[in-house]
Amino acid sequence: MTADWPILSLTIWLPIIGGALLLAIGDRCSNASRWMALATAILTFVISISLYCGFDSSTAQMQFVERAPWIPVFNVEYYLGVDGISMPLIILTTFITIFVVIAGWEVIQYKPAMYMAAFLIMEGVMVGVFAALDAMLFYVFWETMLIPMFLIIGIWGGPNRVYATIKFFLYTFFGSVFMLVALIYMYFQSGSMEILAFHELKLGLTEQIFIFIAFLLAFAVKVPMWPVHTWLPDAHVEAPTGGSVILAAIMLKIGGYGFLRFSMPIAPDASQELDWLIIGMSLIAVVYIGFVALVQQDMKKLIAYSSIAHMGFVTLGFFIVFQIAANSDASGGAILGIEGGMVQMVSHGFISAAMFLCVGVLYDRMHSRQISDYGGVIHTMPVFGGFMVFFAMANAGLPGTSGFVGEFMVILASFRANFWFAFLAATTLIVGAAYTLWMVKRVIFGKVVNDKVHSLQDINRREFIVLGSLAVAVLVLGLWPAPLIEVMDASVVSLLEHIKVSKL
């Protein structure tokens, strides 16, 4: 199915060109750059909505396909397309970017045009990562993504930003170059750079294990999984609010997407062999990182650790599939695991974005992220307090919010595999509730602790729109997740059928 308009190309290049224009215009007319950025972001979102409207959810085929030769000598193509797994993530990207632009509206006074441009270019590149069906195109987008983020953290970040951003860059660069070698290796095995051709490629177990480990290095750093997660708290703490939002809401999802698009279908037997490793790492992330989050004094750090724990659910959901396949023939459980992981990714995109924006709202007023500096915010900022409590509940997985749906699905799937996995995963609901609610209790409730808190102003209309829209998204996805699940269903089923067949 080829659309009349190259919608994917538009979604990728419109923000990139918009960003380039912004760079060219610069800060000559102060507010024009902000309005232009907002217009570009909204237009991109509207275009990406047409992906959802025109999507045929009955098939697992790639849709909105665009193909053109790029480097004929190496069979590299400009090859784009989406299925039910990548399409929701693209819309998540375009949706969140709008709020990032709005959130930086007044706060960013230093070179706002460049700030907005970096986020727009970032948006286009991230959509490219999700839409690329050619391995080299994917890799180009994947690595390009580092450049704007490197600059965003380094230029607009906090006091320790240089350390954080170089750590971020080198960690992710380290992870991804090994993936590059794996991609080249598979190019020689298959004679093509198409990701879908890699899926069909027959590989021996040893080869699969090496390829799996190369991908694991790339994706585990990105997700991030314990024990390669240490860049994330640093990056989050130092990044400006918008940077944290993009990092948590979208960049982390790219790691999860990578497992679904590369690791599992390309190396199913290695995934089967090594599923204990991923499941183990995920459970450690869920439980241990949950406890680490409990003792944080810095709000952003706390949310960063909670992100790692939540992403642990995602990887657990994906790889539990192999345990279920080993235990019984119930493929229903397997579908539940992957779909739960996907829902969790989208939901975490909303919730973590909202949480970081909440912290951003407080930070803009008080210039502190220390929990101990706050207390009794609800007395001076009642509307904001309401939002923050709501998002905290969602983060803790309260039924009715989107946070519940994904976690519940993954825990259900885990039960089919092993009681103790499910038990361990379910404890996070308690730990998660503990660290989030305890933070909320200390920040929002209680007595007004100091004069600064006393003189706080409640959120303005701009902030209300941002938090309000995200709250609606969290509620809608929590109460009625069916449209999202429906869209991905065919793709997930076909993925499961694919990985069931051994390549040996």
Place this chain on the structure above:
Amino acid sequence: MQFEASNLIPVAPELYILGLACLVLVIDLFLDDEQRIFTYALTQVGLIFAIFITLSVGQTEAQIVFDGSYIRDGMSDVLKVSIYVITIGAFLYSKEYLVEHGLFKGEYYVLGLFAVLGMMVMVSAQSFLTAYLGLELLSLSLYALVAFDRDSKAGSEAAMKYFVLGAIASGMLLYGISMIYGATGALNFTTVTIALTETGMEDIVLVFGLVFVVIGLAFKLGAVPFHMWIPDVYHGAPTPVAQFLGAAPKIAAFALAMRLLVDGMMPLHSDWQQMLIILAILSMALGNVVAIAQTNIKRMLAYSTIAHVGFIMMGILAGTPEGYSASMFYTIIYAVTSLGAFGIIILLSKKGFEAENLDDYKGLHERSPWFAAMMMLFMFSMAGVPPTVGFWAKLFVLDAVVGVELTWLALVGVFFSIIGAFYYIRIIKLMYFDKADNTLPVVGNLDTRIALSVNGVLMLALGLFPAALLTICVRAIGG
């Protein structure tokens, strides 16, 4: 050998450059300092003209002339054109710097043109002796250029070091050539190849000959452990000379390696492959690690060159057409990138002030957003981060290495490029994240500005559309 006029057509570009160099030399004698600009203009226009001459004598099939000692083929055409373009670029960058430092003399351009001629001879060599002649012509011109600033102690010292070590390298090369001549009885590559196919590696003299030739080559390329001259020469030479030295002769050195090893001694491939693997790994390891410790940007770029040479050798040692064209692509891209990186140093240097410490780049983004962005592109390109073209260069080389089942070597290569990424992004960190010590706006001559902008945008443009240049490289090697 009978003289035939048609023999001269394939060497028309060389004759033309020789004539141009002599013409510039003579005309310059009659000019006084205010009219020196004429020498410059003549050189530049002459070089642009050389591009057309080279393209017009170019044909698809190779021509071998002068009793099999000289060749004109696709590879030589492409490499010669890139040598002209890079030389034009280097001269464009350097004019203002030379004027400011009182070095704007006709000899600079004459020596530059003779260096170009030397490189052309190396590129087209089809016998060991021709290769050696070209190499010596290039080296002698470069020794003089490095010492061009007569009052600079560092410059003279660098030239002295370069001369002594270069002479040792030439000696090694000649010694190796003499052994090969002794074992095979021939100097031109075609005959040597035939002789080698017959004798194989039985002959111990041949093994020694090969080792000495590879050592000589490694000296000229600047591969570890024969790299000692590079940092000192880059550091001591006037910046425009270092720029020229770091760019165009790399192309010639690549050609020399191709001619000597591939055209001349392909039957010994498995032997020189082993040697090149060791040299490549050592170069990438030492170059990248030591570059981190540098505080002088010229020395840092020198060590980065060493690391890049390791990558260039990885393509050659693959021993396949894919590897050669990947290496060729890499060399051309590296030359263009390094031209730009040195261009930034030239842009920021003023009379009596060399912007050669890393700290001089602090806050460049505040002072000149556009040129900071250009430098960022050069640095990302050297680090091999897409969407800059440096990524494709690395990718094609890795591709070739994996293609001959040396995947482990590709892994070693990418591992060291992670280490390398650190010192490149440190420059970006200085430019973008640190506060400037002074906030003087960057003023540069129009020539330098245009050259830098074109050069920087090229990094991105070639990164988005690498296919054309790659196809040219593939055709040049294949045909």
